[in-house]
Ligand code: SR1
């Protein structure tokens with residue numbers, strides 16, 4: 117079975133029986149393909165009597181969301197698996213465990229997260245997760261700091277950069293985040309009611325300059341091993357626990373790309389609440405929680421990052437230079453704002469949207485949410501190079517909302 121082909125559920129069952137000490141030899145196994153993402157097959161296998169379960173994720177050699185006309189390298193499965201193992205090593209409670217893998221079949225066998233909910237879905241339902249900011253702040257601080265030049269020696273760092281070269285996935289990001297939204301492209305999709313907004317994105321020179329500078333960072337700043345696609349669909353939650361999955365876009369890039377991903381997805385949900393919570397005061401309360409949580413994500417990340425700087429940046433005497441840490445953190449904050457803005461814009465007019473906004477049934481409310489998300493996204497990009505404090509996030513969001521006639 118080792119030659120690559122997309123597996124059938126029957127083949128998957130055969131494969132997982134070989135994992136030592138997991139299922140008993142007499143177990144009745146049920147296997148369902150449950151993948152609802154853009155790129156891969158995901159199989160859920162369960163022992164029907166004990167309930168014990170496991171996940172098998174297999175990469176397809178093309179983008180499932182588009183079809184075989186968009187080929188993708190299967191090496192991304194190896195990259196995803198190695199990134200998962202690395203993230204699990206650094207944050208064992210925040211990442212599922214990898215049990216086994218087969219690089220030829222482009223598959224990873226890992227811990228099942230039944231009992232968890234996809235964060236995006238939970239946020240749409242109006243749930244809140246008080247522990248989330250602390251968990252994700254710690255995940256990002258540890259994975260980003262400890263894989264950067266601040267913590268690694270020069271040879272180890274370059275070896276890591278080379279094993280996480282991920283060209284096909286990076287090209288998807290370049291095209292879908294930094295290119296398509298700002299030009300006419302067959303990849304784009306949005307309803308005709310916001311054609312004026314799409315047209316404005318294509319003609320806004322000030323915005324284009326900022327996006328060009330952010331794209332340059334994405335292409336050239338190999339600061340750390342990123343998750344690369346850290347949206348709320350890649351995060352599983354319960355009241356007390358958070359697990360980060362799906363790092364198939366992992367590569368060495370600018371740290372703010374991950375931080376911005378988390379913030380942007382909370383703010384996309386904030387905009388989407390226009391269409392989800394009818395009662396005004398309940399909606400405002402949820403939106404305030406989302407804004408406060410976006411700021412708390414940064415605060416928790418910054419706190420943990422600074423702690424690591426004090427305890428771990430020992431290999432680099434220059435890391436203690438006066439002012440360096442402040443400069444580094446401020447630049448990281450600015451990058452996070454800029455990438456957050458780019459990620460909001462692409463989810464409204466680009467190829468791949470978010471259900472937080474896309475599945476709002478009332479077209480009028482959906483359009484209001486889209487316009488609010490675009491206003492916040494554009495303001496984040498345009499303000500990114502001058503931002504000095506996370507407090508400015510509140511001002512950006514409230515000002516953009518007021519300009520669109522939305523009270524927050
Ligand atoms: C063709 S893949 C589209 C998007 O799905 C992934 O989650 C990434 O965000 C990518 O940009």
Ligand code: MG
Nearest residue numbers: 153345350362
């Ligand atoms: Mg994904």
